[in-house]
Amino acid sequence: MEIEILLPLIFLFVALFYSSVGFGGGSSYLAIMSIFLTDFYEIRSTALLLNITVVTIGTMMYVRHRVFDWKLFWPFIIPSIPLAYLGAQMKLSEKTFFLILGSLLILSSLSMITKYVEDRVKMRDFELWKRLGLGGLVGFFAGISGIGGGIYLSPVLNMMNWQNARKIASLASVFILVNSLSGLLGLLAVNTFTFDSQLTIRLIIAVFIGGMIGSYLSNKKFNTKIIGLLTAALVMYVGLRLLLLHGCGIKI
Known part of the structure; x- marks a missing residue:
């Protein structure tokens, strides 16, 4: 099967799971494209465009509901936002x-698994400075990655039991949207934004369809535990x- 058909099909289901x-699915887009594409900056730019497509749908759904x-x-x-912009400008x-x-994906996968297997306890909020610090730190690593x-x-x-799962999912969607846009501006600022227009259009259409389905299921209070565990397994594999590939040269 040609890449023009295979990648959109894969990305449709990835977008469905993540949304x-x-x-947004950016982590898996990056990993999957690294198998098929060779231009590092094209991979990074395309993943951000796809992320923006998916989470824009999710954000609109959460606002509507x-x-x-x-x-x-x-x-x-x-x-x-500013820290994601700065992180994206780092030339690694x-x-x-x-x-x-x-490394970050493995840690995220373990956290996701913990979220879905532990019993929920009473929700709690935490200090403003902790929220500001956590948002800035995650934004910086988002820009880098x-x-x-x-x-x-x-x-x-979720592990800290801050609000309910749907509220956290809505925050994640908006967080991804603004930081993907900020990261995109960072790439433009250092002239590393590049993509294949024909392939990218196909992928955008695919993730748009997947994002619509996934966001609909999420906002209808569909039980996402199984999907969440499958997503965690996918993130762990990625x-x-x-x-293994970039550290030891081992392909799995």
Whole structure:
């Protein structure tokens, strides 16, 4: 099967899985494209465009269903935007980039698994400075790794029992959107934004369809536990593959 057909099909299902739990899928887009494409900057730029497509749908859905809450979300979002911009401007080697991404994905996968297997306890809020610091830190790593960062932020907030799962998913969606846009501007600022227009259009259409389905399931209060565990397994595989491939030269 040709790449023009295979990649959009794969990405449709990736977008469906990720959007159902408030994510954009950027981590998996990066890893999958690294198998088929050779231009490192093209891979990074395309992943951000796809992320923006998926989470724009999710954000609109959450706003429409009144799950989005700016008063709760702004301390995470505001500091993350400039730091994502700065992180995206860091010119890392391809090997360093994928080693950082792989490590962060494994940690995220473990956090996601913990989220779905543990019993929920009483929700609690925490101090403003902690929210500001966490948002800024995650935003910076999001910029470095070329994704929106929701996959890092959401598991942490779930483990800390901050708000309910749908509220956290809506925050993750908005967080990914603003930081993907900020990261995109960072790439433009250092002239590393590049993509194949024909392939990218096909991929955008695919993730748009997948994102619509996943966001619909999420906002209909569909039980996403199984999808979440499958997503965690996918994230773990992607992280391990990146570490083994770029750290040890082993393909799995």
